[in-house]
Amino acid sequence: MNDLSLNKLDRLVAELGDIPVVTDPKVVRRRSRDFFWYSPILNELLDGKSADLIVAPRDESDVIRVAAACARHRVPITVRAGGTGNYGQAVPLNGGVLLDISALTDIEWIKPGVLRVGAGAKMNAIDAETQAQGFELRMHPSTKRTATIGGFVAGGSGGIGSVTYGGLREHGNILAARVVTVEEKPRVIELRRDAAQKINRAYGTTGIITALEMPLAPSWKWIDVVVAFDDFMDAAAFGYEAALADGIVKKLLAPVTWPLPSYFGALKPHCPDGKSILIAMIAEPSLESFKALLGNRGTITLETPTDDSPGQVPLYEYTWNHTTLQVLKSDRSVTYLQCLYPHDRLLEKVAEMRELFPDEVLQHLEFIRFGGRVTCSGLPVVRFRDAHRLNEIISLHEQRGVYIANPHVYTVEDGSRYKRADADQLGFKQEVDPFGLLNPGKMRSFVSARA
Amino acid sequence: MNDLSLNKLDRLVAELGDIPVVTDPKVVRRRSRDFFWYSPILNELLDGKSADLIVAPRDESDVIRVAAACARHRVPITVRAGGTGNYGQAVPLNGGVLLDISALTDIEWIKPGVLRVGAGAKMNAIDAETQAQGFELRMHPSTKRTATIGGFVAGGSGGIGSVTYGGLREHGNILAARVVTVEEKPRVIELRRDAAQKINRAYGTTGIITALEMPLAPSWKWIDVVVAFDDFMDAAAFGYEAALADGIVKKLLAPVTWPLPSYFGALKPHCPDGKSILIAMIAEPSLESFKALLGNRGTITLETPTDDSPGQVPLYEYTWNHTTLQVLKSDRSVTYLQCLYPHDRLLEKVAEMRELFPDEVLQHLEFIRFGGRVTCSGLPVVRFRDAHRLNEIISLHEQRGVYIANPHVYTVEDGSRYKRADADQLGFKQEVDPFGLLNPGKMRSFVSARA
Ligand SMILES: Cc1cc2nc3c(=O)[nH]c(=O)nc-3n(C[C@H](O)[C@H](O)[C@H](O)COP(=O)(O)OP(=O)(O)OC[C@H]3O[C@@H](n4cnc5c(N)ncnc54)[C@H](O)[C@@H]3O)c2cc1C
Ligand SMILES: Cc1cc2nc3c(=O)[nH]c(=O)nc-3n(C[C@H](O)[C@H](O)[C@H](O)COP(=O)(O)OP(=O)(O)OC[C@H]3O[C@@H](n4cnc5c(N)ncnc54)[C@H](O)[C@@H]3O)c2cc1C
Incomplete structure (x- = not known):
């Protein structure tokens, strides 16, 4: 049960109203895991870590309600999408809410070379839609059939397609992101151009991504x-x-x-x-x-x-x-x-x-x-x-x-080449997650000014 | 009149039958030029060089008839397409026939990513057709609006598009070429894969290109x-x-x-x-x-x-x-x-x-x-x-x-980086142009074994 009193969680759940919640401990524990077991080291370190409950927003306004409630009650919130990360990115270190983002799958629009889509959309579903119009994602991880676009942008780096387009980090490979902040009155922020990098490979510590604008490549046979x-x-x-x-x-x-x-x-x-x-x-x-x-x-x-x-x-x-x-x-x-x-x-x-x-x-x-x-x-x-x-x-x-890039560590810093968090990401986190509730422990150099 | 007796040319023309011929000296002289005047040096060297007549085949079978007649009579034959070359590539040094290839414009087919087209097709005409299907040439010279695909492949190197695909020399940028040999019984040879490079930037000395298979890029706005x-x-x-x-x-x-x-x-x-x-x-x-x-x-x-x-x-x-x-x-x-x-x-x-x-x-x-x-x-x-x-x-x-790559010289060798002809091209020329009639003087290291 970590540091959270049952009482606090009960009040949180009550406030969530009709937003679907899962509390069955077996299910919660199972879904609090990802593929960190690739690493014998992480396998020990993350053993037994689990959320307290799963909340499954149906749309962005549900996400906002969950964020507000978590902020009010100071309950940690860890986004979980496909759960295919390799470094325990989606494993809550301090319990709290596992935010199942997988219902946010709407394709807002497809234009030649660009797509705007809900962060929870699976990449193979995206490609199936865009390929009908002659386009496809520029790159995808080898988990394309089970992973989401939001999880890829928040937890991944590149993959099939990067031999041509480079990784997600290269200019132009993420066009925009829409994020919900974790505050008592959550804001919705549109990050465009270089600002979109603030959520790239930040393990969901810098905002809850609800939608992404991604460049598309012409699709080939x-x-x-x-x-x-x-x-x-x-x-x-x-x-x-x-x-x-x-x-x-x-x-x-x-x-x-x-x-x-x-x-x-x-x-x-x-x-x-x-x-x-x-x-x-x-x-x-x-x-x-x-x-x-x-x-x-x-x-x-x-x-x-x-x-x-x-x-x-x-x-x-x-x-x-x-x-x-x-x-x-x-x-x-x-x-x-x-x-x-x-x-x-x-x-x-x-x-x-x-x-x-x-x-x-x-x-x-x-x-x-x-x-x-x-x-x-x-x-x-x-x-x-x-x-x-x-x-x-x-x-x-x-x-x-x-x-x-060490895959046997679970923080953003330790997994990066220079062993530090990107300054932009760190600064942005103060803005969007003032209480340090988003996936706490993953951006270890973050110290909340207000928690 | 160079070395060719009027008599010889008269007999050649007579054999060409209904294939269109231009003999008006003013027209012939004008069309024997290209943009070599960029170079004050070439401007002197190539001054006054001209073909004796223009022959304008209507299709590949006409090309074969012209090639056969020129071989029989040992009359030089220089292919001329858009005439936009910068090094006098299309300027006949020893008179003879200027072969106007511009009627061979048929698009044989367009498939996703590939096109098969007559060598005389203008590049802007090609793009207009393929763009309707979402494709375009990977690269084109800045003379796209007047130059032909055959002239580009035979005389050019790269251009708009090469920032992405490299030049024509890169693997995969010319898929196949169909060439007519200059022999008494001309053959039609299909060059595929690396062999297609035998006609790249050879200034039309290694066969008369009648058709090309070119890779296409997805077209963008x-x-x-x-x-x-x-x-x-x-x-x-x-x-x-x-x-x-x-x-x-x-x-x-x-x-x-x-x-x-x-x-x-x-x-x-x-x-x-x-x-x-x-x-x-x-x-x-x-x-x-x-x-x-x-x-x-x-x-x-x-x-x-x-x-x-x-x-x-x-x-x-x-x-x-x-x-x-x-x-x-x-x-x-x-x-x-x-x-x-x-x-x-x-x-x-x-x-x-x-x-x-x-x-x-x-x-x-x-x-x-x-x-x-x-x-x-x-x-x-x-x-x-x-x-x-x-x-x-x-x-x-x-x-x-x-x-x-010196643009003030007119031979393939002098214009190349290593000042020599490609061994493959030189060898191939013996096969396809045994009498050395194709654009003579441009591949200066070629010595005909039979002339
Ligand atoms: C077999 C295998 C192959 C893989 N191949 C590749 C590969 O080729 N390239 C590569 O880069 N990765 C690869 N990975 C890692 C992982 O599969 C990908 O990064 C994948 O894109 C993660 O997506 P997911 O939906 O499973 O995200 P999850 O694992 O659910 O989440 C990943 C991280 O992103 C955060 N997150 C997810 N959604 C959001 C959101 N909407 N807002 C904020 N934060 C969010 C989570 O909190 C977590 O920190 C592989 C993993 C495995 C097990
Ligand atoms: C303003 C200007 C800009 C240019 N920009 C570029 C550029 O960006 N990139 C570049 O590579 N070049 C460039 N060039 C050179 C030239 O325009 C191009 O290479 C063009 O593609 C030549 O095509 P063409 O149809 O005019 O060929 P021509 O000039 O008619 O012929 C060129 C050579 O190819 C031979 N040839 C033509 N057709 C055939 C055929 N069917 N079979 C065998 N041989 C043949 C000719 O004998 C000649 O040797 C430029 C020239 C000018 C004047």
Whole structure:
């Protein structure tokens, strides 16, 4: 029950009136979790953390009512959307309300290249609507089929599509956000242009996002491709060439070292024994050029249109943070890291990391654009020994110029590259969450001026 | 009359039957020219060069008949399309037939992302057709309204759109070409994948292109934008940021130093006195992000939808090789260069070149992608003193790591970065033009094995 007296919660619930509430402790506990269990460290730290109740607003005016009530009673409020975060982003550290945002799914409008949508909309539902008009989200996490656009913007960084558009951080990848403040009289604030970054990857500590304006990419007929290579560095080198080939339209380029593909369930028939693979999504009209570039350096083992309609497992569910999940399904002794390679010494550094930890850190790269340069995000699968060794591995990367966004910590600061909160976000939080009720503990450098 | 006896030409014409022929010397001489007069050096070298007659095939079977007749009679054949080349590419050095390809304009088909079209089709006509289906050419020269797709592929390099897709050389930017050989029994050859590069920038020496398969980009509503800056380096620095911003969809980013805009005719009202400008084309949904990135570093003086319909002068006609033309209209004492800046020391090198020739070489840059990296093509306007000084300027660039594609020479080799013909193109020429009749003298390292 944390620090909250039953009494306080009862009064809160009474004030919520007809807004749906769930109090069944089993349900509340289950939905207070996300995918933090990827990390053996977070798995211990966040064990048993739970909200006290779930509140499920039906629209923005319900959100405002909940925010007001929580402010009045000083009850923490943690937004929960798809619950697919990897760092316990949606896990309430101090109980209180778990705000289930998943009913806010309305598409306000779709214009050529732009969409305005409720924050709770699932990304696959968005794409299904926009694709009918020739557009799709520029990028999505590999959890597209279960995650929401609001959760992605508040808790994620990039994904399938970032090889072309970069991550959510790049200018123009979030156009606007509408947020509700947590005050006795909540305000609704529209954040446009750079201001929209105030809610990006802030884990819902800087306002309750109710709607987002997102840029759309022209939609292509995507082809899922798997290419097998004798050596991982060949897969990486070819992936790099393909990433640099601006004439080839692509959405995904992910080199994965053997033996990781041996864990790839339904994909195994396309993963020859002993081979490293490159997983790719190529626009159909670029497929011929992609093959020309490949020549006979690798063997295409799968080539089929992307299908992520209900019941299908798309190829991208073997990439990004799904790669590790595929291994975890049968081997719980592994975990992972999130690396950012320097663009100007990319393959050299990849080779170096590979030699440094030949069997302990199993390479999985994602080609991305970062600040306009082609580089890789590394999401290697790590054979976990203990926390000490994990931190040593992290240091060894950083000492050699490979940046780590640590996925074994749960605060915004510790998960960031420079171990600090963005000044804009921190300042904005004072404005929108004066009592420090939003996902408390996640932005650890925040000290409420009024709590 | 060059080396060709009247007799030979009479017999050739007789064999052409009903294929339209123009022999009026005034017309033939006029159409044997292109825009080589940009270069005072070429202007002397190519003075008076002319074909003997123009032949205007109505379709590919006519092309085959002309090619056969020219092969039999050993008459040179130079393809002429829009005639907008800058290096005398379409100027016959040894007389013979000027093959007017402009009737081959049929669009064979348009599929999502790909088009198959006759080589003589004008690029603005192509875009008008494909835009109706939501697509457009990935890139076009600033001569889009008069130049053909075949002339672009055979004589050009890149242009508006290359800031996103790179130049024609990048993998995937030419999908296939159909060429007719010049032999007594001409063959029709389909070049796909990398092989299509055999006709790229070969000045029509490696076969008569009758059709092309070109990749298409999704079409956007483009906004023409002019931004004024106090200093040229500010325009360049902001242009660089915008070029690197993968979340901002753009087609053109061209910094132009003052006083060049003072020559910009109809654009002058948008070119404040003493200011350098950045000329840009931004997709409408990205305009807000573009402005956010700009902040108050520069002043937007023009913002209007791109309009290149008949009778309109689009903004892009102040960019690429048009920038120099705008100046030449009132000052024939200038000429220009074509530079490629190193991507890893871009602004540093631009500043260096600017200081080296403060008043003699007036900076005009075009942001492009080259090999997957953002860099600049430089098309500075040069105050011409004499050939010696021009070559000195070229050397001074090259010594400092700025590559020059010399626009004051007329052979494929001399105009290329490494001063040699592509081995593939040279080899292919033996196959398709065994007698060396195609645009003779332009691929100077070619020695016919059979002539
Ligand atoms: C298998 C797997 C693969 C993944 N792949 C990727 C990937 O490719 N790229 C990537 O970036 N991430 C990835 N993730 C992480 C995560 O799936 C994504 O970031 C996802 O977009 C989160 O969306 P969600 O709806 O599940 O959000 P949740 O997990 O519910 O929430 C995430 C965070 O956002 C906050 N939040 C959610 N909605 C709102 C709102 N409306 N207002 C304010 N705050 C809000 C929550 O409080 C929480 O802090 C992956 C995770 C897993 C388990
Ligand atoms: C003001 C101005 C601006 C320009 N801007 C650019 C620019 O931005 N980017 C750029 O790359 N170029 C530019 N150019 C150069 C030129 O306009 C383009 O390359 C244009 O695409 C040439 O097309 P065209 O139809 O006029 O070809 P032509 O000038 O008629 O021919 C060009 C060359 O191609 C050959 N050729 C033409 N058609 C065929 C065919 N079917 N088969 C075989 N060979 C053929 C010709 O023999 C000749 O060697 C510019 C020129 C000017 C004058």
